[in-house]
Amino acid sequence: MIAQAQLQLMTPQDYLEWEEQQPIKYEYINGEVYAMTGGTIPHNDIALNLASAFKNHLRGKGCKVQIADAKVGISTKGPFHYPDVMVSCDPRDQKARKIIYHPCLIVEVLSPSTEAFDRGKKFKHYRRIETLKEYILIDSEKMSIECYRLNERNKWELTSYSLEEAADTQSELNVEFTSINFQCPISLVYEDVVFPEESIE
Template identity: 70%
Template structure:
């Protein structure tokens, strides 16, 4: 997705009230709002795959899975973002109707236009959420998953997964999301995804 700066300056409450009336979604940081536009189809497929897998895994466990239309608030005063996928197991979020404030897992699917933002400023914002223990970045143009997790010292550590990696018995590597006790083969996250080198259609149809 692509973020475009808009010229309005708003308080958090003004933003929340104003955005409800808008035809598209806007994120909010430091009094400024940013319009969100559509991403590429592989981005959408990956988000659907992980949402479906997490939904099935967490059914009946008191957690909720949210996709891109769900807004997360770093605090009551923002920033406010729209993660591609997030999970909350906090009772306060089970009753929420507009904003999620206590996610334990956030997933962003990377695209060229937003990768630097997802890795940088957005991750810095997310780290301020006390309930968050895992932040996952999934690349859309190759099989590569990066998981940042809080360790026992309160520091964020990186674990990376790729198709090239194999286990001791040479089987496919599994991606592990300990924040929600979930594991799956890395290929499951990329089911039905067509990578650039595989796409032989005319560029106008992409």
Template identity: 70%
Template sequence: MVAYPDRLPEMTPQEYLEWEEQQPIKHEYVNGYVYAMAGGTIPHNIIAVNLTNALKNHLKGKGCLVLSADAKLGISEQGPFHYPDVMVTCDLRDKMAIKMVRYPSLIVEVLSPSTEGYDRGYKFTHYRRISTLKEYVLISADRLSVECYRLNDRGKWELTHYFIEESTPAGTELEIHLTSVNFSCPISLLYEDVVL
């Protein structure tokens, strides 16, 4: 999903949190400004649901929460506040969360042409401030492409890009790995029912 600025006065984080509870739609908050969240495309939604369901099944009984785009993420008490497409938290501090989580290990954004720059840039900059985050995943909604940014032992982010090349033999199944939650699946599972 993409955020569009509302024509609202600047708000403090507390004003935003109180104000947003009364709103019929979701809004992100960055540096005092509020951004309305626009709906995504059908392929965007299908991909997010496919991954959410697969992660939920994989993590059942393991004490983790798998959350969709309706769950708010607070980078800190002062913000920014975002709504990732999918996130997983196994942190005890998030277990009793009602309004937002703060300690995810995995965050996933499904890309579209209108969100790609924002998700790669500002959001990733914000997400990297989360001490518990181990993996940030970007999934394209218009081609078979999954990018996994993983925090290595040296504290550096490394990219693993999963995609089908033109030279890939027909029928080859590409497997993606999300090490933060010990999860693997064929890339085709993410794109099941998506027309590319």
């Protein structure tokens, strides 16, 4: 999903000006740019389901919900990424037109080509955002969600939600998004998603 573009090292300002002229989106890390390629239909369904739920919950509460075309800046010098979904309730982002700098929640929908990057280097970048309270990783191949939350000791804690857990309790599993005071059934996150074993391709 991410392929390095063969270009010379760019300054952050060069990147921002250059990317506006490009037909596709590019992420920016340490002077290098990486082309963003298209995701799968399940990937898109999950992001849309969550963004819609967040938008309904946060309507009128001074928060902005963004999907994949919105860029997040770790700082004004980068790195710059395109999360699948993010939420900012920070007044400094309310009139942003190009870049969000103060999100409280970021969601990445995992795919085989980007999973290692989303779990590793990208999360390392995101942890530098002072306003970030929650980082969500969602598996697009099975019902499994990992929520990393900043606790009162300023450490990141992992809470996992999976279909296996729901089977153990014999009840609908609710996923909590504590940074925006919201919870929903895991089935809502995966509504209309076709898993590999169900596919006719």
